[in-house]
Amino acid sequence: MLNLPGCGLITIDGQQVIVDANSQVLEWLNSVRAEIIGRPFDRFLTLRMPLADAGDVRPTDATLHGISGVVRPVVVGLLDEDESGTQRIAVYDVSTRSAFNLGFRGAEAKTERGRQRLQILLNSAVGFGNVRAEVDAAELLVDVAQRAFAATFVSVHLQQPDGVVQVAGTNPLAAHWPAGVRPAGAVTLVGGKVLVVREPQDAEAYAPGVGMSEVYRAAGIHAAIASPLRSHGESVGAMICYFDHPREFDEEAVPLAEALTNQAAQAVARIRLEETLRRAAMHDEVTGLPNRRLVEEDVTRTLLTHYTALSVIFIDLDGFKPVNDMLGHAAGDALLRDVAHRIRGVIRDTDVLGRFGGDEFIAVAAVESPGDAAVLADRIRVAIAAPYDDLPLGLPITASVGVVTVGNDGAPVMDQLIRAADHAMYEAKMAGGDRVTVGSTGAD
Numbered sequence: 001m002l003n004l005p006g007c008g009l010i011t012i013d014g015q016q017v018i019v020d021a022n023s024q025v026l027e028w029l030n031s032v033r034a035e036i037i038g039r040p041f042d043r044f045l046t047l048r049m050p051l052a053d054a055g056d057v058r059p060t061d062a063t064l065h066g067i068s069g070v071v072r073p074v075v076v077g078l079l080d081e082d083e084s085g086t087q088r089i090a091v092y093d094v095s096t097r098s099a100f101n102l103g104f105r106g107a108e109a110k111t112e113r114g115r116q117r118l119q120i121l122l123n124s125a126v127g128f129g130n131v132r133a134e135v136d137a138a139e140l141l142v143d144v145a146q147r148a149f150a151a152t153f154v155s156v157h158l159q160q161p162d163g164v165v166q167v168a169g170t171n172p173l174a175a176h177w178p179a180g181v182r183p184a185g186a187v188t189l190v191g192g193k194v195l196v197v198r199e200p201q202d203a204e205a206y207a208p209g210v211g212m213s214e215v216y217r218a219a220g221i222h223a224a225i226a227s228p229l230r231s232h233g234e235s236v237g238a239m240i241c242y243f244d245h246p247r248e249f250d251e252e253a254v255p256l257a258e259a260l261t262n263q264a265a266q267a268v269a270r271i272r273l274e275e276t277l278r279r280a281a282m283h284d285e286v287t288g289l290p291n292r293r294l295v296e297e298d299v300t301r302t303l304l305t306h307y308t309a310l311s312v313i314f315i316d317l318d319g320f321k322p323v324n325d326m327l328g329h330a331a332g333d334a335l336l337r338d339v340a341h342r343i344r345g346v347i348r349d350t351d352v353l354g355r356f357g358g359d360e361f362i363a364v365a366a367v368e369s370p371g372d373a374a375v376l377a378d379r380i381r382v383a384i385a386a387p388y389d390d391l392p393l394g395l396p397i398t399a400s401v402g403v404v405t406v407g408n409d410g411a412p413v414m415d416q417l418i419r420a421a422d423h424a425m426y427e428a429k430m431a432g433g434d435r436v437t438v439g440s441t442g443a444d
Helices: 023-029 095-130 134-149 186-191 200-205 212-219 253-281 292-302 320-327 329-346 370-385 414-430
Strands: 007-012 018-021 045-047 060-065 071-081 087-093 153-160 163-169 195-197 223-231 234-243 309-318 352-357 360-367 398-407 435-438
Touching: 007 023, 023 060, 023 087, 045 071, 095 134, 095 253, 134 153, 134 163, 134 234, 134 253, 153 186, 163 186, 163 234, 186 195, 186 223, 186 234, 195 200, 200 212, 223 253, 234 253, 292 352, 292 360, 292 414, 309 370, 309 414, 320 329, 329 352, 329 360, 329 370, 360 370, 370 398, 370 435, 398 414, 414 435
Parallel strands: 398 435
Antiparallel strands: 007 018, 007 087, 045 060, 060 071, 071 087, 153 163, 153 234, 195 223, 223 234, 309 360, 309 398, 352 360
């Protein structure tokens, strides 16, 4: 029988029964000749298409099946056929090519994943460019990361004045978090690098000695990936993706997490800068105090959550115009800054102080009672009336002060309170100045 290196040869009769097979075929089938000869051809070889006629060079794909369970992809072709119908068939092993095809399909799948991730990044870039609030950026990051990583949960934590705070998403570890341990996201934020937990035990390396692996197991979390939100080299927060099943992370996982959190960090940094510039534009250039609009915002943010009574104190300087007329505007501006400093020294740090315009100021304070508000207003009056080193004795400065107070029985309307305090100040001014008048909102 003809033997070609690397080529299998099978001879079949007119009844499609194997009458001969070379050693290469026997090796591939992991069989001896007696197990092959006399058996039907299709018991060992499955053709995808019928064999072409002898002399036709077109091969066909087939699969070689051994008795022991061996399966090998091959290509077969008809070499020749005699008058009795006996055929010789050449068999070529293509398992290497099949492995290549598998690798190629794997590469195609990787390319498709890369395309999908790129599309996610492009879409999220547009989204992060449009957000106008930090919480919106955090919620968008949760949504994008959940889709990009097929995560079970995602939480986003931002650095705030009072520490690292979760602002969006779900943290399944929170209910099991050890007492005294820094909040979730803090290690990632401080370290500035992506952290990968492939199994609960890996978490021990990031928070040693506190049983973090048990925290993961108690929460039903098998794996996690955490990435800092970094803008211009500074970490402003952290994102954590959690998985309730074993999860492998390919080589693109860390770059993808970094890309998403960098987009979010840029959005947060932009929002914070815009807020800083906006607030800077709402401050008085002479005294540096907030203007009326910012006073109302600050009151809403800092005072209207916990208070027994709220007092609005309207202050108008007596004798300011002569200072401007006789000593010039520079002296007037210096006096306004000095007055602002004196008022700030009387009220608490948590109280709000602003310049209403001209020589008028507004102070808003949380107090225990209307009587306390009147005492505070009089202390402001006394502080303003004290002598000024840079002013001649003939130019005394005093203040007409109006004060109104409301209880914590509903959201106060700041505009109404300011008008009422302004009216009380006007009464103090008409009564000769250098005094405090307690007014009413009209609803009392």
